[in-house]
Amino acid sequence: MQKRTFMDTEERADHEAAVPKIQKYPLTSFKGSGDTSTKRLKLSSESQEGKSNLERQYFTSYEDLGVHLEMIRDVSRTNTYRLAILKSFDKIAGKVVADIGAGTGILSCFCVQAGARKVYAIEASSIAEKAKEVIIQNKMDDKIEIIKGRVEEINLPEKVDVIVSEWMGYSLLYESMLNSVICARDKWLKAGGWMLPSSAHIFIAPFTDDSVQQERVDYWKKTADLYGVDMSCLVPHAKKSLTNHIQIELIEDCDLIARACKCIDLDLNTVQEKDLKQIQGRFHFDCFGSDKLSGFVTWFTTAFNSVDPDKEPVLLSTAPSSQPTHWRQSLMYLEDSIDVQQGTTLEGSVTLSPNPSNARFLDVNLRFTIDGKDEKSNVYQLNDGLP
Numbered sequence: 577m578q579k580r581t582f583m584d585t586e587e588r589a590d591h592e593a594a595v596p597k598i599q600k601y602p603l604t605s606f607k608g609s610g611d612t613s614t615k616r617l618k619l620s621s622e623s624q625e626g627k628s629n630l631e632r633q634y635f636t637s638y639e640d641l642g643v644h645l646e647m648i649r650d651v652s653r654t655n656t657y658r659l660a661i662l663k664s665f666d667k668i669a670g671k672v673v674a675d676i677g678a679g680t681g682i683l684s685c686f687c688v689q690a691g692a693r694k695v696y697a698i699e700a701s702s703i704a705e706k707a708k709e710v711i712i713q714n715k716m717d718d719k720i721e722i723i724k725g726r727v728e729e730i731n732l733p734e735k736v737d738v739i740v741s742e743w744m745g746y747s748l749l750y751e752s753m754l755n756s757v758i759c760a761r762d763k764w765l766k767a768g769g770w771m772l773p774s775s776a777h778i779f780i781a782p783f784t785d786d787s788v789q790q791e792r793v794d795y796w797k798k799t800a801d802l803y804g805v806d807m808s809c810l811v812p813h814a815k816k817s818l819t820n821h822i823q824i825e826l827i828e829d830c831d832l833i834a835r836a837c838k839c840i841d842l843d844l845n846t847v848q849e850k851d852l853k854q855i856q857g858r859f860h861f862d863c864f865g866s867d868k869l870s871g872f873v874t875w876f877t878t879a880f881n882s883v884d885p886d887k888e889p890v891l892l893s894t895a896p897s898s899q900p901t902h903w904r905q906s907l908m909y910l911e912d913s914i915d916v917q918q919g920t921t922l923e924g925s926v927t928l929s930p931n932p933s934n935a936r937f938l939d940v941n942l943r944f945t946i947d948g949k950d951e952k953s954n955v956y957q958l959n960d961g962l963p
């Protein structure tokens with residue numbers, strides 16, 4: 577029986593419409609700034625001026641309402657936060673909350689709905705002004721105080737009982753916003769305070785799928801027939817770009833060729849900034865059957881623990897088997913696909929670290945062996961799309 581390797585065009589279009597691609601700290605956020613690519617690269621230097629320019633660009637990317645619309649209409653994301661906050665009412669009612677990176681203020685409003693006495697909504701970008709309007713419209717301005725500024729640079733008048741934040745980027749750690757959440761936790765959370773979410777987990781699985789390869793690489797072979805201009809010399813460049821960068825795409829569960837493996841766990845109560853400088857997870861897969869290994873895919877979940885330890889946490893999942901989210905999945909393509917059989921073992925590690933020239937970008941180092949031999953490794957970048 578022919579194995580279906582990806583959604584057909586119509587199904588895929590439906591999926592894509594559900595999770596539009598413009599999103600927070602978009603990969604293209606530096607484009608259109610008037611800078612040439614070279615200039616942008618120069619901006620990435622570790623000089624102090626370079627760093628503060630990058631920070632400015634980061635917060636500028638959150639000024640526009642469009643980015644916030646895309647996040648809020650990601651129903652899986654927004655409803656999971658809503659449910660998790662409302663279910664945490666025993667921790668929130670009558671208590672003080674800090675909303676780290678409040679954006680338009682929606683999570684702060686959920687906290688008031690859960691009974692919070694006071695919410696400090698901290699937001700560094702100018703979207704904070706729009707949040708103020710939302711809070712007034714919802715008559716919550718007696719409970720929510722918008723503080724415009726960077727978490728790292730401001731002070732709160734008191735400690736807080738709960739910290740809530742939606743800090744996750746592509747591949748979980750793109751954007752490096754978790755550092756700011758850790759900073760807030762260490763500055764303001766009371767002993768025994770509550771983190772929402774409380775943990776995050778990265779999963780990895782091998783997959784088969786050549787549709788992206790066909791769309792992005794093989795297309796260059798078709799232009800001679802289509803337009804009378806042979807552009808096949810671009811095939812190696814397209815392949816390099818595909819295999820050097822993480823591809824943010826939706827993949828189907830049926831394209832996984834082994835059971836997924838949870839390779840990284842982060843406890844938000846204890847994780848330290850230094851832990852995020854290099855995070856490594858290991859994996860071992862036994863392949864399901866004869867197939868072509870195209871690469872490895874990662875996704876993440878975040879868990880909101882219940883106050884009652886016997887109750888299941890609320891889970892926000894970005895897995896291929898879950899409702900699609902704007903984070904999609906993170907695909908790492910191999911240069912050439914590899915034939916695998918039932919029981920072929922794939923063993924190795926995945927290491928995530930901030931890019932040395934721009935700490936908001938992410939480098940992922942993948943290493944693996946096939947049946948204990950043929951070690952392969954590659955570094956994939958998640959940046960603003962520059963090859």
Ligand SMILES: C[S@@+](CC[C@H](N)C(=O)[O-])C[C@H]1O[C@@H](n2cnc3c(N)ncnc32)[C@H](O)[C@@H]1O
Pocket residue numbers: 600635638644647648676677678679680681682683698699700701703725726727728741742743744753756
């Ligand atoms: C992913 S958005 C979430 C927005 C909102 N909480 C929501 O769920 O719709 C993250 C927001 O955090 C803000 N942010 C990121 N780092 C920050 C920092 N260090 N201090 C203050 N705000 C920050 C960004 O400007 C952005 O608006």
